[in-house]
Amino acid sequence: MHPAPSVIIFTTLSGLGFGLLAFLCLGYPSMGGLVAFVFFAIGFGLAIGGLLSSTFHLGHPERAIKAFSQWKSSWLSREAWLSLFALVLSGIYALGRIFFDIDLAIIGLLSAIFCIATVFATSMIYAQLKTVPRWNSGATPIAFLVFSIAGGALLSGQISVALPLLALAGVIQILSWILGDKAFTQSGTNLATATQLTLNPSEVRSFEAPHTGTNYLLQEFVYKVGRKHSSKLRIMGSILAFGMPIIFLSLPFSHFIALLAVITHIAGMFIIRWLFFAQAEHVVGLYYGKR
């Protein structure tokens, strides 16, 4: 799949932002006034910035409001609603914290639930696609949720929670790579089922593509650049996103080291999210003799 920067930025930043907002709305850390303002500003900045970034890959962003209409069937539409609820509720909670120094606990709890639900809806946009076997598994929502919560714990300074969650996130990422690498073959879709010309996929090959140039399908779904570096990038991504923050957080606390932990985590998550798209193979590539 084509790793569009707008979608990578969106999933990475909004995942982190909603994770952070969930912790803040549960009262971790408990604070008020200017400190609360700064924390919430970071949370809203990441969440809203990510959501805005996602509109850049739309052909007609001016019609984006219509995406709220199909929540009965579409995970993208559900994500729109859930993110709206999450932002409005956590906005109310944040106002209470910043200006009145009160803890609207029930609204805070609801905000946290909607924040996490938003991340779940985002993950289901990818996990629902049978056409992309690597994504079409329970591992996708689990990974998105754990990354978001671990990132939220890190950004909100909940070190004792962040340490085990970052380790767990690393394990889940490695497991989902191991499972994901087999997913396409195990999906049972191959050129033989795609063409119905033979039962044995080794007996059929693409002889000629329908067009000499490229097209939307090849640009969007058959992305091979950088795949040869994937194992190096996996190691780099895991060390940056999970390994280094764990080391930094284990050191005696200082704000500078905490900042380093956050920066390496975000950098690593961008690499991991880039791989999430770049390594995903769509079954339509089979028709072109490509993956």
Added chain:
Amino acid sequence: MTLLPEKTEKKLGLVIDLDTCVGCHACVVSCKGWNTENYGAPLSDENAFGAEPVGSFLNRIHSYEVTPADKPAHLVHFPKSCLHCENAPCVTVCPTGASYKRVEDGIVLVNESDCIGCGLCAWACPYGAREMDPIEKVMKKCTLCVDRIYNENLPKEDQVPSCVRTCPAGARHFGDLGDPNSDVSILVEERGGTDLMPEQGTLPVNKYLPPRPKNQMDSTDILAPYLEPIANEPDGFFKWLDKTLDGI
């Protein structure tokens, strides 16, 4: 609404005969022509006369080489357009309701004025039936020529999809696959028509007729016996002639 209808009154679709298709791409051209001039945003091309032209098409013809273990290889031309699936994954993922499946005839369409161009429907389609128009930035797909098949202003023989009308080999057939007595349903029954990627659970309406079995021959080349080197000793008159000439 992007919920799929539980049942459609008809299942209009295409039956594509892989035995007959000659791979001429005439259906591709006529499809592009009709759907550029009629319903919906025109099918645009970018850099059409440049080094790397890109454009949107609703119908594309692949070619596959099949090499069975015990038979000679053969080439199969493979037209592919929207299969108007009963369980269309492209419809349910649409966040705006722009994609829908019609209750009356099962055609899957895009309401272009509602399409935000997010591309998720194309992600959900295993067949590559949907392409984002590079200029209009809305999703384009086969409409089964909905503006021809019900168009009373056209002569009767033109009230079929443009690709079907154009095919010089008669490899494309149009009809109601929900009616077991329709010509297309009988054809599918007789020829063993199949679904593409049945494991994806899309329940495509369009069916593909497999190439008919080729004639079986004992030898790969009927001329081979005549090409064998003649090393036999001559007999009769020629034996005498051979000997006599050798003796001279």
